[in-house]
Amino acid sequence: MDSTELARRLAEIVGERHVRIAEGDLEAYARDATPLFRHRPDVVVFPGDATEVAAVLTLATELSVPVVPRGAGSNLAAATVPLAGGIVLVLTRLTRILEISGPELLARVQPGVSTKALADAAAAAGLLYVPDPGSQVVSTVGGNVATCAGGLRGLKYGVTRNYVLGLEVALATGEIIRTGGRLWKDVAGYDLTRLLTGSEGTLGVITEVTVALVPKPAAARTGVAYFTDLAAAGRAVAAVIGAGITPATCEFLDRTCVAAVEDYAHLGLDTDAGALLLFGDDGDPEMVEASLARIGQVCTEQGATGVTLAGSIAASEDLLAARRCSLPALSRLGSLTILEDATVPRPQLAEMADRIAAIAAKHRLTIGTFGHAGDGNLHPTCVLDAHDTEAIERSHAAFGEIFAAAMELGGTITGEHGVGAAKLPYLERRLGADQLALLRRIKSAFDPAGILNPGKLGS
Numbered sequence: 001m002d003s004t005e006l007a008r009r010l011a012e013i014v015g016e017r018h019v020r021i022a023e024g025d026l027e028a029y030a031r032d033a034t035p036l037f038r039h040r041p042d043v044v045v046f047p048g049d050a051t052e053v054a055a056v057l058t059l060a061t062e063l064s065v066p067v068v069p070r071g072a073g074s075n076l077a078a079a080t081v082p083l084a085g086g087i088v089l090v091l092t093r094l095t096r097i098l099e100i101s102g103p104e105l106l107a108r109v110q111p112g113v114s115t116k117a118l119a120d121a122a123a124a125a126g127l128l129y130v131p132d133p134g135s136q137v138v139s140t141v142g143g144n145v146a147t148c149a150g151g152l153r154g155l156k157y158g159v160t161r162n163y164v165l166g167l168e169v170a171l172a173t174g175e176i177i178r179t180g181g182r183l184w185k186d187v188a189g190y191d192l193t194r195l196l197t198g199s200e201g202t203l204g205v206i207t208e209v210t211v212a213l214v215p216k217p218a219a220a221r222t223g224v225a226y227f228t229d230l231a232a233a234g235r236a237v238a239a240v241i242g243a244g245i246t247p248a249t250c251e252f253l254d255r256t257c258v259a260a261v262e263d264y265a266h267l268g269l270d271t272d273a274g275a276l277l278l279f280g281d282d283g284d285p286e287m288v289e290a291s292l293a294r295i296g297q298v299c300t301e302q303g304a305t306g307v308t309l310a311g312s313i314a315a316s317e318d319l320l321a322a323r324r325c326s327l328p329a330l331s332r333l334g335s336l337t338i339l340e341d342a343t344v345p346r347p348q349l350a351e352m353a354d355r356i357a358a359i360a361a362k363h364r365l366t367i368g369t370f371g372h373a374g375d376g377n378l379h380p381t382c383v384l385d386a387h388d389t390e391a392i393e394r395s396h397a398a399f400g401e402i403f404a405a406a407m408e409l410g411g412t413i414t415g416e417h418g419v420g421a422a423k424l425p426y427l428e429r430r431l432g433a434d435q436l437a438l439l440r441r442i443k444s445a446f447d448p449a450g451i452l453n454p455g456k457l458g459s
Contacts, residue, residue, distance in 0.1 A: 100125050
């Protein structure tokens, strides 16, 4: 079926104005936030509710047309690039916060709600939505669930998976199911909620999410410690955790990132330092003060060249901004920015930092590294000239060695961005052939026609 006829059939479901086949629209949805991956879809469709989503999937199964669900397109692993063409199913019309329940400590939202909008609504009710990805302003809750996004509070509170209580999901066959629900304790049957969380649109399309909230902490404060290099900061993190402290936030930037952020945001960072460690805690005010003082003391004992505690909420926000703007700051250093994601056990953080620096030098690349030091999640980020094909080839080789190093140290190829198309070549080494075959059988059970997000998990 040609794209014009497919668009006509889709318009019968969602209305003509919610179907796009113009050249500019197809080009806009040919990629997400991952560089070097693009493929034009045949049609872009914007359903308005779960029933329309299910009807689109039923039609796609009938016609054997690929469907790639997506929200804001902030994915960094090419999980929402339509590699096989077909339909891009955009969920940004589903933006209603359906309910916030204080007594039950939960919220029900549609998948197109932005992470920040949910966080703001929870805060207005005196509650906290814990997942805190760096892309919270643009990323959607549905996308966060589909990739099991992490964030700046991962060490103390965990990732998105830990806060998903239930899902409404449209299957490829057109059925709409509900998994989990409003209960904190429910062990009836297989845990499909956890299976679908992180499935990257390969098993079904999320049409509603029920998430757990927590009471808003009475106080939150941050501090910063400077070190001679990233490995030294990594050793300090191990010492902080070893001292029995679990900060809410424990982030790091290497020398390249510190300089780029200061040049971009003018926050008063010490650009002579080789690395900085941003730490913070929340909870009872006295406990927070004691926690930050102890972290600062441990960092000093581990060789920190300077430790500063934020004196106000505004100063804390400035420090958090240093971490949040790392990617846009680095992006100013070259016309192509490749942000990657690897995680190692916390005691291996310093070793991994050294290995990344050595790999960057070996391949003559500029790689700035920042990330979530507390949970061992690093984001080595390469900046280069988009027209330098030889350098791009070197970057591919370098990241292959970085992923191999992470696995050699007992880590993984992604801690929070997902596998997508970018990491799929490395997945078998991470999981093994038997587990990969099981993933394919699970995919087949949910999506027998294989229409959902081909070229990704389960392919």
